[in-house]
Amino acid sequence: EAGVAQSPRYKIIEKRQSVAFWCNPISGHATLYWYQQILGQGPKLLIQFQNNGVVDDSQLPKDRFSAERLKGVDSTLKIQPAKLEDSAVYLCASSLLRGGYPSTDTQYFGPGTRLTVL
Amino acid sequence: QQQVKQSPQSLIVQKGGISIINCAYENTAFDYFPWYQQFPGKGPALLIAIRPDVSEKKEGRFTISFNKSAKQFSLHIMDSQPGDSATYFCGCSGAGSYQLTFGKGTKLSVIP
Numbered sequence: 238e239a240g241v242a243q244s245p246r247y248k249i250i251e252k253r254q255s256v257a258f259w260c261n262p263i264s265g266h267a268t269l270y271w272y273q274q275i276l277g278q279g280p281k282l283l284i285q286f287q288n289n290g291v292v293d294d295s296q297l298p299k300d301r302f303s304a305e306r307l308k309g310v311d312s313t314l315k316i317q318p319a320k321l322e323d324s325a326v327y328l329c330a331s332s333l334l335r336g337g338y339p340s341t342d343t344q345y346f347g348p349g350t351r352l353t354v355l
Numbered sequence: 356q357q358q359v360k361q362s363p364q365s366l367i368v369q370k371g372g373i374s375i376i377n378c379a380y381e382n383t384a385f386d387y388f389p390w391y392q393q394f395p396g397k398g399p400a401l402l403i404a405i406r407p408d409v410s411e412k413k414e415g416r417f418t419i420s421f422n423k424s425a426k427q428f429s430l431h432i433m434d435s436q437p438g439d440s441a442t443y444f445c446g447c448s449g450a451g452s453y454q455l456t457f458g459k460g461t462k463l464s465v466i467p
């Protein structure tokens with residue numbers, strides 16, 4: 238079974254530029270997550286989709302970050318304009334969404350995109 | 356407000372020894388407690404998880420101990436191997452919510 242795919246793997250940009258990340262979840266997974274992982278810290282949820290609807294975007298800096306999941310499959314996360322503090326690894330994860338306890342739904346992570354803002 | 360506190364930040368263990376990583380949480384609504392393992396350049400991967408209705412769960416060399424009254428849980432790695440060298444994150448999620456809150460991570464180094 239193919240895992241979560243992300244591209245690009247690395248990106249270096251100047252501050253105030255824009256950047257976009259792409260994620261393709263595991264086939265059949267209804268829920269997709271974007272996390273930000275700053276060096277030395279645990280992943281922090283930015284946004285969560287269920288199919289193509291947003292479930293939780295409470296920690297997404299909406300003045301500069303946006304995300305979409307068209308057709309309920311792959312997703313893009315955009316930053317415009319980027320700031321120095323956006324330097325981090327951006328992780329995409331997906332989960333199956335089975336019935337019962339949603340909080341126990343295993344999240345499968347992609348390898349991430351390492352963003353450096355200069 | 357840091358909802359999940361993980362310790363230690365780093366840990367060095369001899370091969371064959373026991374590695375112990377601890378997490379403490381504040382939100383009593385949390386009802387699912389996974390541990391994730393992350394190797395450099397990779398995304399985190401689920402290692403083992405526990406629900407609060409049991410006090411211990413064991414899978415191979417990995418054991419989670421859970422203390423509901425103290426709001427603490429820990430990961431024990433028995434017979435630690437160099438291949439276990441990675442960063443470990445504890446996580447917590449709440450009833451009916453998908454959101455997973457992670458600790459800051461523990462970098463484990465197992466030396467021969």
